[in-house]
Amino acid sequence: MTRKQRRLTMIGGALAVLAVAAALILNAMRDSIVFFSTPSMAAEKQIPVGKRFRLGGLVQPGSLKKGDNLVVNFSIADGSANLPVSYKGILPDLFREGQGVVAEGALDAAGTFRADTVLAKHDETYMPKEVADALKKQGHWKDDYGNKPAQGASK
Amino acid sequence: MIAEAGHYALVLALGLALIQSVAPIVGARRGDIALMEMARSTALAQLLFVGASFTLLTAAHVTSDFSVVNVFENSHSAKPLLYKITGVWGNHEGSMLLWVAILALFGALVAAFGTNLPLSLRAHVLAVQAWVAAAFYLFILFTSNPFARIAQPPIEGRDLNPILQDIGLAVHPPMLYLGYVGFSISFSFAVAALLEGRIDAAWARWVRPWTLVAWIFLTLGIAMGSYWAYYELGWGGWWFWDPVENASLMPWLAGTALLHSALVMEKRNALKVWTILLSILTFSLSLLGTFLVRSGVLTSVHSFATDPARGVFILLILCIFIGGSLSLYALRAPQLKQGGLFAPISREGALVLNNLFLTTACATVFIGTLYPLALEVLTGEKISVGAPFFNLTFGPLFVPLLLAVPFGPLLAWKRGDLLAAAQRLTAAGIVALIAIALMWAWLRGGPVLAPLAIGLAVFVIAGAISDIAERTGLFRMPLPVSLRRARGLPRSAWGSAFAHAGLGVALIGIVCETTWNSEYIATMKPGQVARIAGYELKLEGLTQRQGPNYRETLAQFSVGLDGEKLPAMTPSKRSFTTRGMSTTEAALLTRGASQLYISLGDASADGGIAIRAYYKPLVLLIWWGPVLMAFGGLLSLSDRRLRVGAPKPARAARRLQAAE
Numbered sequence: 001m002t003r004k005q006r007r008l009t010m011i012g013g014a015l016a017v018l019a020v021a022a023a024l025i026l027n028a029m030r031d032s033i034v035f036f037s038t039p040s041m042a043a044e045k046q047i048p049v050g051k052r053f054r055l056g057g058l059v060q061p062g063s064l065k066k067g068d069n070l071v072v073n074f075s076i077a078d079g080s081a082n083l084p085v086s087y088k089g090i091l092p093d094l095f096r097e098g099q100g101v102v103a104e105g106a107l108d109a110a111g112t113f114r115a116d117t118v119l120a121k122h123d124e125t126y127m128p129k130e131v132a133d134a135l136k137k138q139g140h141w142k143d144d145y146g147n148k149p150a151q152g153a154s155k
Numbered sequence: 156m157i158a159e160a161g162h163y164a165l166v167l168a169l170g171l172a173l174i175q176s177v178a179p180i181v182g183a184r185r186g187d188i189a190l191m192e193m194a195r196s197t198a199l200a201q202l203l204f205v206g207a208s209f210t211l212l213t214a215a216h217v218t219s220d221f222s223v224v225n226v227f228e229n230s231h232s233a234k235p236l237l238y239k240i241t242g243v244w245g246n247h248e249g250s251m252l253l254w255v256a257i258l259a260l261f262g263a264l265v266a267a268f269g270t271n272l273p274l275s276l277r278a279h280v281l282a283v284q285a286w287v288a289a290a291f292y293l294f295i296l297f298t299s300n301p302f303a304r305i306a307q308p309p310i311e312g313r314d315l316n317p318i319l320q321d322i323g324l325a326v327h328p329p330m331l332y333l334g335y336v337g338f339s340i341s342f343s344f345a346v347a348a349l350l351e352g353r354i355d356a357a358w359a360r361w362v363r364p365w366t367l368v369a370w371i372f373l374t375l376g377i378a379m380g381s382y383w384a385y386y387e388l389g390w391g392g393w394w395f396w397d398p399v400e401n402a403s404l405m406p407w408l409a410g411t412a413l414l415h416s417a418l419v420m421e422k423r424n425a426l427k428v429w430t431i432l433l434s435i436l437t438f439s440l441s442l443l444g445t446f447l448v449r450s451g452v453l454t455s456v457h458s459f460a461t462d463p464a465r466g467v468f469i470l471l472i473l474c475i476f477i478g479g480s481l482s483l484y485a486l487r488a489p490q491l492k493q494g495g496l497f498a499p500i501s502r503e504g505a506l507v508l509n510n511l512f513l514t515t516a517c518a519t520v521f522i523g524t525l526y527p528l529a530l531e532v533l534t535g536e537k538i539s540v541g542a543p544f545f546n547l548t549f550g551p552l553f554v555p556l557l558l559a560v561p562f563g564p565l566l567a568w569k570r571g572d573l574l575a576a577a578q579r580l581t582a583a584g585i586v587a588l589i590a591i592a593l594m595w596a597w598l599r600g601g602p603v604l605a606p607l608a609i610g611l612a613v614f615v616i617a618g619a620i621s622d623i624a625e626r627t628g629l630f631r632m633p634l635p636v637s638l639r640r641a642r643g644l645p646r647s648a649w650g651s652a653f654a655h656a657g658l659g660v661a662l663i664g665i666v667c668e669t670t671w672n673s674e675y676i677a678t679m680k681p682g683q684v685a686r687i688a689g690y691e692l693k694l695e696g697l698t699q700r701q702g703p704n705y706r707e708t709l710a711q712f713s714v715g716l717d718g719e720k721l722p723a724m725t726p727s728k729r730s731f732t733t734r735g736m737s738t739t740e741a742a743l744l745t746r747g748a749s750q751l752y753i754s755l756g757d758a759s760a761d762g763g764i765a766i767r768a769y770y771k772p773l774v775l776l777i778w779w780g781p782v783l784m785a786f787g788g789l790l791s792l793s794d795r796r797l798r799v800g801a802p803k804p805a806r807a808a809r810r811l812q813a814a815e
Contacts, residue, residue, distance in 0.1 A: 009499045014511055017552075021515045024548040025522055032543030035536070054539055070678060070756075070765055089676055090756035090765050093389075093737045104539075 161211030222308035279347030323383030334373025342438030389739030402444030561618020583617035615659035654787030661780020
């Protein structure tokens with residue numbers, strides 16, 4: 001093989017791998033990306049039943065009900081709308097009423113959000129970024145949400 | 156006084172870094188030996204001052220001097236001494252100080268032990284190192300001064316985030332930073348080579364040990380972080396494809412590629428231009444990682460509230476260094492001479508394949524991590540890219556790479572014989588097929604992919620063993636001859652065999668844990684029994700205990716397996732009064748490489764408590780794999796050939812290891 005042929009083999013191989021990678025990425029993007037939504041956005045967009053998305057907002061004070069077998073029901077609100085959420089499992093240590101939370105799951109036929117993951121952050125004063133932005137956009141942002149002590153650390 | 160002295164020392168270090176970033180280069184241009192030698196003394200002095208600054212901050216933390224903001228916000232007088240010390244880097248300001256301290260440490264190591272480097276190369280390397288250092292000193296001094304005071308000192312501190320009050324904090328960040336920042340050396344070498352316009356095999360020989368040191372620490376750092384998250388976050392996950400984790404995985408992937416391409420460059424004087432590019436990219440990804448973690452632009456399960464002004468500053472540093480070095484690369488790289496020729500099927504070809512797949516895999520992680528950010532900036536739409544995305548992209552890309560791993564070391568340099576290599580791997584292939592068949596027979600219609608993946612892992616491990624067997628003539632020659640040959644085998648051959656086998660070991664752990672993990676979640680009352688994977692967990696009772704700065708609820712579980720009594724497990728839930736936070740301390744019971752895992756949830760009103768129990772088969776292999784890899788790296792580092800090539804850096808690196 002001449003130098004040129006060798007180089008072409010290598011470049012061809014590299015392009016093939018890159019093409020495969022690009023195909024994999026596009027395929028994965030189509031199926032496995034989850035959109036973020038607040039309760040009012042969810043109502044507006046009329047998200048179809050069974051489509052996975054992330055729901056973020058504040059846990060409505062007084063809405064938390066613990067049932068048998070670790071079933072919990074609560075509402076996520078964003079000031080103008082709220083959505084009932086049902087979850088089975090152990091809530092994160094920092095889950096509290098009135099706090100920001102992000103849940104991942106899908107709507108069921110009755111319009112309840114069935115969450116399979118509930119995320120609350122490590123930090124008690126932390127507001128999930130998506131929730132903070134959404135609240136700010138809708139004008140429900142209160143300044144005291146932002147009064148978090150300056151701290152930061154990696155895991 | 157302590158805080159002011161620390162602050163002053165840091166300012167002095169900045170001054171030294173500024174001198175170091177200009178004087179040696181001017182010296183190299185003019186051929187002025189005295190100016191070039193200056194780099195050495197300034198690099199050593201920098202370490203002295205940053206070290207002093209770091210020690211003084213530690214002193215402020217240990218003595219609980221709450222007039223310092225950083226101490227007030229992250230410490231508490233009742234906190235155990237260990238956490239007072241680790242708390243120094245358990246916050247943004249302190250961890251950045253640790254970052255520059257390690258940067259200065261690496262600079263000083265090059266200065267102290269790089270005596271066999273050509274003078275002008277050393278001058279350039281240290282100058283580039285000083286550019287990075289100066290940028291980060293400015294960052295700390297302007298946006299995150301750890302020595303700021305409070306006018307009216309409070310009596311008590313706010314305490315360290317309880318999640319961080321763990322031995323993991325003592326080990327994980329320093330290890331990770333030694334890895335991240337260690338890559339700055341290969342970056343500085345690359346930029347220095349571009350500035351000088353000269354690069355040869357000797358260059359690769361100097362760079363390789365440094366890259367190896369950084370890689371070893373990064374491997375251990377990531378593994379340690381993963382294990383920490385596994386036992387501390389309380390839901391038994393060990394990798395979440397979270398932005399902060401990806402931020403450390405990307406430099407690891409690029410660094411692994413660099414390690415292999417530097418090998419080609421050292422042995423065959425080929426792939427020069429690519430190696431230079433990889434050195435730049437690896438450290439750029441480390442910087443990007445720092446930016447992602449420190450700026451808080453991405454939502455992560457591990458990161459904490461951060462300040463956007465800092466993000467902008469780091470972004471600026473990022474742009475200057477990545478943009479600058481890549482422009483320099485574009486300008487200078489075409490002038491570098493092409494190296495040795497090789498056929499596509501050869502050791503070099505295999506290493507190119509390795510680089511291709513590693514960098515592509517790294518690119519998919521990069522896209523998955525940054526795409527949400529880009530989309531939000533462009534369209535305002537918020538999305539999250541989670542584990543499914545990475546499983547669908549990263550996974551398939553790693554399969555061909557793993558298949559190719561055993562072939563690489565068996566191919567000859569320059570022109571290899573694929574058929575001969577395949578013949579030598581017949582035994583490994585047969586072992587892998589037997590493993591697949593056994594798994595299939597045992598599972599009878601269970602998951603399809605898992606046995607195949609285990610077969611792949613077995614192939615990688617068996618391939619590493621056959622490589623060693625082939626080299627020592629095991630089974631072909633009398634045992635004493637093989638043993639003698641084994642002793643004579645270069646340590647780097649053993650090193651790569653261990654590192655490759657480690658990959659297979661980790662894969663077995665990952666497959667077993669994800670496929671056969673059993674979970675049990677319920678509310679339990681004392682006296683009740685939970686059954687999981689044949690184990691019987693009986694909740695004996697709940698007790699309360701007072702710790703130094705927390706209250707703790709402990710649950711005693713007695714564990715039985717087929718009537719046999721095993722050690723008891725006591726998971727607990729700690730609530731920290733100062734921050735009003737609680738943490739879950741999981742209880743782990745290790746059986747061979749498998750683990751039982753219990754963590755507690757909330758107590759219910761009727762005296763029960765929510766528990767999560769897992770049985771995780773062979774889970775420990777996930778971390779033994781990286782430990783094997785790091786051990787392999789260590790063996791390679793002690794190789795005679797590396798010592799002969801660059802005797803002192805290698806020795807320095809080992810001394811560093813011993814100090815760990």
